[in-house]
Amino acid sequence: MKSAGFTYHRPSTVDGALALLAEHGDxxxxxxxxxxxxxxMGLRLARPTHLVDINGLDADLxxxxxxxxxxxxxxxxxxxxxxxxxxxxxxGPMIAAALPLVGHRPIRTRGTVVGSIAHGDPxxxxxxxxxxxxxxxxxxxxxxxxxxxxxxxxxxxxxxxLRDDELLAEVRFPAWAPTSGGAVVEIARRHGDYALVGLAxxxxxxxxIIDDAALVFLGVGGTPVRVTAAEDSLRxxxxxxxxxxEAGRIVSTTLDAGSDLHASAAYRRHIAGVLTNQGLxxxxxxxxxxx
Amino acid sequence: xxxxxxxxxxxxxxxxxxxxxxxxxEARTDLADALREGAGLTGTHLGCEHGVCGAxxxxxxxxxxxxxxxxxxxxxTHEITTIEGLADGDEMHPVQRAMYEAxxxxxxxxxxxxxxxxxxxxxxxxxxxxxxxxxxxxGNLCRCTGYESIVRGVERAAAILRGEx
Numbered sequence: 510m511k512s513a514g515f516t517y518h519r520p521s522t523v524d525g526a527l528a529l530l531a532e533h534g535d536x537x538x539x540x541x542x543x544x545x546x547x548x549x550m551g552l553r554l555a556r557p558t559h560l561v562d563i564n565g566l567d568a569d570l571x572x573x574x575x576x577x578x579x580x581x582x583x584x585x586x587x588x589x590x591x592x593x594x595x596x597x598x599x600x601g602p603m604i605a606a607a608l609p610l611v612g613h614r615p616i617r618t619r620g621t622v623v624g625s626i627a628h629g630d631p632x633x634x635x636x637x638x639x640x641x642x643x644x645x646x647x648x649x650x651x652x653x654x655x656x657x658x659x660x661x662x663x664x665x666x667x668x669x670x671l672r673d674d675e676l677l678a679e680v681r682f683p684a685w686a687p688t689s690g691g692a693v694v695e696i697a698r699r700h701g702d703y704a705l706v707g708l709a710x711x712x713x714x715x716x717x718i719i720d721d722a723a724l725v726f727l728g729v730g731g732t733p734v735r736v737t738a739a740e741d742s743l744r745x746x747x748x749x750x751x752x753x754x755e756a757g758r759i760v761s762t763t764l765d766a767g768s769d770l771h772a773s774a775a776y777r778r779h780i781a782g783v784l785t786n787q788g789l790x791x792x793x794x795x796x797x798x799x800x
Numbered sequence: 801x802x803x804x805x806x807x808x809x810x811x812x813x814x815x816x817x818x819x820x821x822x823x824x825x826e827a828r829t830d831l832a833d834a835l836r837e838g839a840g841l842t843g844t845h846l847g848c849e850h851g852v853c854g855a856x857x858x859x860x861x862x863x864x865x866x867x868x869x870x871x872x873x874x875x876x877t878h879e880i881t882t883i884e885g886l887a888d889g890d891e892m893h894p895v896q897r898a899m900y901e902a903x904x905x906x907x908x909x910x911x912x913x914x915x916x917x918x919x920x921x922x923x924x925x926x927x928x929x930x931x932x933x934x935x936x937x938x939g940n941l942c943r944c945t946g947y948e949s950i951v952r953g954v955e956r957a958a959a960i961l962r963g964e965x
Contacts, residue, residue, distance in 0.1 A: 510849030510850055510868075511828065511833075511849075512828045513828070514806045514807055514826065514827070514828055515806055515827060516804065516805050516806045516827065517802075517871070518802070518803050518874055519802040519803075519828030519873070519874075520801050521801050525801055534884065540871070540874065543870065543871070543874075544851060544869055547830070547851075547868075547869045547870075547871070548851050548869065550828075551849055551850050552850060560827070562871075562872055562873075562874055564877075565877070567950065588865065610937070613854070613938055613939025613963075614864055614870075614917070614936055614939060615854065615857050615863075615864040615865050615866050615917065615939050616851065616862065616866070616939065618863040618864060618865045619860070619866070619869065619870065621947075635916035639845065641909065652875040690815050699938060700935055700938045701938045701939055702820075728893060728954065749815075774821070783824075800917055
């Protein structure tokens, strides 16, 4: 479990980091928390020949900022710091709900929110939360800055829209509406393990009617998976137990889940339906709506 | 800008248990190997070496972290605490004493990691529930005890630290 050798760079500015990425392209990886990258390097699943350590760029990348436009989280914000930050609790309730489910505490001490997004693991919580909240990913390179919508950012297993010369500098979550309820629920074999199936769920209720809904599953495919048919079944309806049960039925009959050592596809589909029910009830109860 | 070329070693100074330790490492050397082989602090154990088992848990600026998932070259700006930093001379740390008395140790390979996690938990939460103890220690694996005696040990440590021991 020792990683192969690499040349280590610890730039003192963000521009310095971007110049290194421009020079080394796909031979370089960014090191932030290292909680996913270093195990992959130890297992030789990743063999970058250049590692660009952005720890030390706190002044530019370690920030949580909330305003009328929403919540911004910089590339060096650790899970543990976001988990206990009042602005995240107030302006990003779904993020706050997801964070305690990310790994185990020692992982959250070092791991970063943005790193988890850049890693793009479909079984992780943060990518699903980004899709469910219509987050924007801000990628910086020596050539400039791009803003990428979460909806199309996750392209495949550990594959994202990030280019080799880009640093994922921050994630922006739109302002959280008081009419929105959110929940993140999952089933894992042990607390802190990757979920067999999880759900990031958002429901907007206006005047007693569901105006919009997002049901984004994690752990079931190569990317976070939206079940639009179930979302559609909710829109324009009044929240009710029967409505949520029907959405769960649609999920468990249409979701394309895989089988592996940990769970069969049939079990994952069943659990996804149960989580749909549970997540919708939790999300609506957070805004004082009872089904 | 710091650069450590592939295949070379560099000197780093880590702050471990309050003392500076200058050792020679490669860029790829993880903090656990640096502590064990460079600083001779073999109380930090290495099990899985990819962040799953928790045996290598140390405190980084007082918070629990996997020393196998940090590079030594990246750890120089932090205050590291290892199991060797808990006892006060021959006097065991209350967490060590409580877990010893509660028979939390069997083969004891996992014990240093459990104790570092427990110290961090009790520092943050002096009066944890059993559920909190189980959750906070869920990142540490033990293959001997079945965890019951470990949870009892942490409860006992909490009581000692509250002055009820």
